[in-house]
Amino acid sequence: MxxxxxxxxxxxxxxxxxxxxxxxxxMIIIPTFVMPALTFGVGxxxxxxxxxxxxxxxxxxxxxxxxxxxxxxxxxxxKKLKVVPTAADxxxxxxxxxxxxxxxxxxxxxxxxxxxxxxxxxxxxYDGELKSGFAVSELEKFFxxxxxxxxxxxxxxxxxxxxxxxxxxxxRENVAxxxxxxxxxxxxxxxxxxxxxxxxxxxxxxxxxxxxxxxxGTMETLLCSPVARVDLVLGKFxxxxxxxxxxxxxxxxxxxxxxxxxxxxxxxxGGAKLAAAAMQAKAAGTAMPMIDPxxxxxxxxMVLPVAVLFSAVIFTVALFAKSYKEAQxxxxxxxxxxxxxxxxxxxxxxxxxxRLALVPILNLSLVCKExxxxxxxxxxxxxxxxxxxxxxxxxxxxxxxxxxxxxxIFRA
Amino acid sequence: MxxxxxxxxxxxxxxxxxxxxxxxxxxxxxxGQIYGLxxxxxxxKTTTLRLLATLLKPSGGHATVAGYDVEREPEKVRAQVxxxxxSTALYGRLTAREMIxxxxxxxxxxxxxxxxxxxxxxxxxxxxxxxxxxxxKFSTGMKQKxxxxxxxxxxxxxxxxxEPTLGLDVMTARAIVSFxxxxxxxxxxxxxxTHIMSEVAKLCDTVGxxxxxxxxxxxxxxxxxxxxxxxxxxxxxxxxxxxxxxxAAALKN
Ligand SMILES: Nc1ncnc2c1ncn2[C@@H]1O[C@H](COP(=O)(O)OP(=O)(O)O)[C@@H](O)[C@H]1O
Ligand SMILES: [Mg+2]
Numbered sequence: 001m002x003x004x005x006x007x008x009x010x011x012x013x014x015x016x017x018x019x020x021x022x023x024x025x026x027m028i029i030i031p032t033f034v035m036p037a038l039t040f041g042v043g044x045x046x047x048x049x050x051x052x053x054x055x056x057x058x059x060x061x062x063x064x065x066x067x068x069x070x071x072x073x074x075x076x077x078x079k080k081l082k083v084v085p086t087a088a089d090x091x092x093x094x095x096x097x098x099x100x101x102x103x104x105x106x107x108x109x110x111x112x113x114x115x116x117x118x119x120x121x122x123x124x125x126y127d128g129e130l131k132s133g134f135a136v137s138e139l140e141k142f143f144x145x146x147x148x149x150x151x152x153x154x155x156x157x158x159x160x161x162x163x164x165x166x167x168x169x170x171x172r173e174n175v176a177x178x179x180x181x182x183x184x185x186x187x188x189x190x191x192x193x194x195x196x197x198x199x200x201x202x203x204x205x206x207x208x209x210x211x212x213x214x215x216x217g218t219m220e221t222l223l224c225s226p227v228a229r230v231d232l233v234l235g236k237f238x239x240x241x242x243x244x245x246x247x248x249x250x251x252x253x254x255x256x257x258x259x260x261x262x263x264x265x266x267x268x269x270g271g272a273k274l275a276a277a278a279m280q281a282k283a284a285g286t287a288m289p290m291i292d293p294x295x296x297x298x299x300x301x302m303v304l305p306v307a308v309l310f311s312a313v314i315f316t317v318a319l320f321a322k323s324y325k326e327a328q329x330x331x332x333x334x335x336x337x338x339x340x341x342x343x344x345x346x347x348x349x350x351x352x353x354x355r356l357a358l359v360p361i362l363n364l365s366l367v368c369k370e371x372x373x374x375x376x377x378x379x380x381x382x383x384x385x386x387x388x389x390x391x392x393x394x395x396x397x398x399x400x401x402x403x404x405x406x407x408x409i410f411r412a
Numbered sequence: 413m414x415x416x417x418x419x420x421x422x423x424x425x426x427x428x429x430x431x432x433x434x435x436x437x438x439x440x441x442x443x444g445q446i447y448g449l450x451x452x453x454x455x456x457k458t459t460t461l462r463l464l465a466t467l468l469k470p471s472g473g474h475a476t477v478a479g480y481d482v483e484r485e486p487e488k489v490r491a492q493v494x495x496x497x498x499s500t501a502l503y504g505r506l507t508a509r510e511m512i513x514x515x516x517x518x519x520x521x522x523x524x525x526x527x528x529x530x531x532x533x534x535x536x537x538x539x540x541x542x543x544x545x546x547x548x549k550f551s552t553g554m555k556q557k558x559x560x561x562x563x564x565x566x567x568x569x570x571x572x573x574x575e576p577t578l579g580l581d582v583m584t585a586r587a588i589v590s591f592x593x594x595x596x597x598x599x600x601x602x603x604x605x606t607h608i609m610s611e612v613a614k615l616c617d618t619v620g621x622x623x624x625x626x627x628x629x630x631x632x633x634x635x636x637x638x639x640x641x642x643x644x645x646x647x648x649x650x651x652x653x654x655x656x657x658x659x660a661a662a663l664k665n
Binding site for chain 1: 423462465469488
């Protein structure tokens, strides 16, 4: 191994790659401009959908309650609900999303209340549907208030203090710093993006430097030089790694900067605007002020060996191909192979354990999620970093071995 | 100096099974001489030359190039060799100057030495006009000149040419032929493979006729003419490989 030669090869490949449009797109243009635009775009749409749902007054139906006109009238007066005439197929209408919820007021409800106790009120909703959820919380609030008013009135009748049924108040206050809250929300999507970008950033240079060179006939020219094969591989590999890391770092930087810019733009407005901006940033998963910079640094550190692993694996696979096209047909399906564990890592409820810590990509996705929410399980971190380094070393050794095989380089 | 002793190379091919591309080939090329390797398509020329340039490892036999063994010291061999083939292309996104500089560096030359060498080669090959343009925009003639400069940048003692005129126009092909002669005049050891009879007649001091991976005849041109009783090089070649039927059978593969 000769560092000077490796560096010579690397510098040439860097110059060559920076003149290649395809590699330039995947390494620099897409991560810098398209990825943030995409994530912010999706975030904006998501925020738009949520606020539109909030603006809409949900339509509800009252089922029964003919002998409880007071309650029904109060419901009709609630500005946050739109009571529509009851139809016989009200259940179907909820399923069809024509109405968001229905409330069943049992027979003799008001009379029962006066006498002491009444039968239960039932709210019918469509589980998991955003607008139905809003309707339900309004209905619940209405009946909670009604119950509280009844209790207060009864206590007053008997000249008893309100503290009899409510001896103390219960309040909730958030102590987590904003970035920790962000970590939980964004912990999944940031590592996911990083993993994908690490891969796609390495993809095009790797194919260009291997199969592409074979196809164009420059591989044989290069092999004529007295430089040892291992130096050629390492020089080329460093270029592929550069592609991988530059894609990741550029996208992180550019997303961070645009998040900050967005924060400044919306920050000046009123409360509603501020909330909208925060919501948008959350959905985008990139807001710099909400992500713990130390956690992010940890993530970048953990990604390094994985970037080496990706670069070496793509390099090896692409080296086997005779043409750029053939290489693409091998490498493109690998994207799915890495997306799967990355997506699994995004799911809530899957937590790190010693066995999962050895599964490549998934372990990274999980540990990054923890780091971004401010949890540092050092034993797992060491285990994951160590195992990633081992996988990376194996892959790199394999790449060097393949480069030395004449049936791979001169495949007929 | 190139010395090949019982060089053999086999490939494992999925469809065709084991192919003996080079079969027990021995020959010697001396400094200041051109050794011509004459053979039809698929005869084993490229494989032989790749063995000498250490791009492939022999399956049997051995060879020394400029005093170094091709298997034990391949890097030293390559440092002494300039290899030019139809299949050794240029980096299209580099300029001619960058291309030559890169190979100078890979050969361990200092930047000062490279600059001086490029100035020298550019004058000699008349490259000044396109030296700083990108190779992918070159005509075949410009490409060939750049490739020659690339093989010569480290001033190797041994030159290996694998059908260097393949697919070139007459003018460029003639320029190459005169360049090969120039190499001989400077005392380099030259091996030159071709399937074109006239090139052999024009260039080579010694000719080896290769067929089916075997060296079937070897000698100076007058020696071969006498041995096969033919004046025309093409007739000599056909007789050496065992008649037209044998040639046709080999080409079918
Ligand atoms: N890498 C390889 N794998 C399998 N077979 C090969 C390989 N390279 C060459 N061959 C075979 O070896 C024989 C000699 O080929 P080659 O040396 O290229 O001949 P020439 O250069 O004289 O045309 C041919 O049959 C060719 O198909
Ligand atoms: Mg050939």
